[in-house]
Amino acid sequence: MNQPWIKARRWGLGGVAAVLAAALMAACGGGGSSSSDGTTATTFASGPISGFGSIIVDGVRFDDSGAEIENEDGERGGSDDLQLGTMVEIEGGAIDDSTGRAKALRIRFGSEIVGPVASVASDSTSLVVLGQTVELRPETVVDDSLPADPQAWAGLVVEVHALMDASTGHYVATRIEDKDNALLFKLRGVVAELDTTAQTFKIGDALISYAGVTDLPALFDDGLRVRVRLQTTQVEGKWVAVSIRSGVRKVEDHDVARLRGTVTDLTDETHFEVNGVPVNASAARIDDGPVTAGARVEVRGTAKDGTVIATRVKVLDEDDDAIRGIELHGTVGDLNTEAKTFVLRGVTVDYSGTLIFKDGAEADLADGVQVEVKGRLSTDRSTLTAVLIEFED
Structure with missing residues (x-):
């Protein structure tokens, strides 16, 4: 049967500055920070990377050539950490709406789970990692460091970038890759069944002992979202x-804020969280609603006092290109006019089907030509099936 996810190679981004900066999303009362070249960070974006040519997040093509990159603990990162499906938060300059571009100043990346695969569903649409159910969807990117058949993943240590589905408590994977070199495991989730006598709590079905942790987050109690690093061997189950740190995402004030992800907590249709970021949509236009727990949404607005004040919220369908679409920019290589394929950023592009050519024609394709390709990965995960090829200067 065709498996509902994407198999992908690691796609390097090249030219990304890996400079350690102050914490990306540290709360403050100002209206954005400045980069070393004086550019003011006026834009905040959060979501999975959906394309390259710089990096594409929430439909915006961010120039990352001078960006500072770090993980959620403030540790230095680099281009190898930014892959298709990686969950990121970006501070950037103003978005040019005519081109859909902006300059990324700071990029923070982080996964939800690092741990061993305990089991894989017989239909290969989900797996259990550290007591959490992880769903594989058509848009899930599976790195080629893993076997092609998910049934072979049992027992392997993996890293999972994911969105939380509040309606099911499941993690919806945006990217999965091999992590057999992990020195510690990791889990982000909500504290439940806290037992201060036994010094244990649960995240999903994982029972966690915090007896050796002295530095606990403020207000450590049931319902708090946390990030936990774990020893790689269980003790008495x-x-x-x-270490245990707060998993609550903090956002600086920004003139423009864009979120794409799932509703991870819902108070009502106009007050909810997306990817753990609070959203106030009381004055927003809501398209294709209602907003429900676990819904996939795209949010646009401003960020103020740690909350995104939405002007527009769009509820996304599972087949929406905003979820499943992939966009690549780069130079054509290995053109095969007979098979109607070429390679772009390490990915084989199939242009044999029905598609649109813009600012050129099929006859203009040649090795070395700069193009933009939009499409979806084939069900066998071997190629990107193009729906649009645009020739770029």
Whole structure:
């Protein structure tokens, strides 16, 4: 049967500055920070990377050539950490709406889970990692560091970038890759069944001991979202916490804020969280609603006092290109006019089907030509099936 996810190679981004900066999303009362070249960060974006040619997040093509990159703990990162499906938060300059471009100043990346695969569903549409159910969807990117058949993943240690589905408590994977070199496991989730006597709590079905952790987050209690690092071996059925930090996402004030992800918490249709970021949509236009727990949404607005004040919210359908579409920019290589394929950023592009050519024609394709390709990965995960090829200067 055709498997509902995407198999992809690691796609390098090249030219990304890996400079350690102050914490990307540290709360403050100002209206954005400045980069070393004086550019003011006026834009905040959060979501999975959906394309390259710089990096594409929430439909915006961010120039990352001078960006500072770090993980969620403030540790230095680099281009290899930014892959298709990686969950990121970006501070950038103003968005040019005529081109859909902006300059990325700071990029923070982070996954939800690092741990061993305990089991894989017989239909290969989900797996269990550290007591959490992880769903594989058509848009899930599976790195080629893993076997092609998910049934072979049982027992392997993986890293999962994901969105939380609040309606099911499941993690919806945006990217999965091999992590057999992990020195510690990791889990982001909500504290439940806290037992201060036994010094244990649960995230999903994972029972965690925090007896050896002295520095706990403020207001540590049931319902708090946390990030936990764990020893790689269980003790008496418990995962042993090495550190516990708040998992609440903090957002600086920005003139423009864009979110794409799932509703991870819902108070009502106009007050909810997306990817853990609070949203106030009381004055927003809501398209294709209603907003429900676990819904995929795209939010546009401004960020103020740690909350995105939405002007527009769009509820996305599972087949929406905003979820499943992939966009690549780069130079054509290995053109095969007989098979009607070429390679772009390490991905084989199939242009044999029905598609649109813009600012050129099929006859203009040649090795070395700069193009933009939009499409979806084939069900066998071998090629990007193009729906649009645009020739670029």
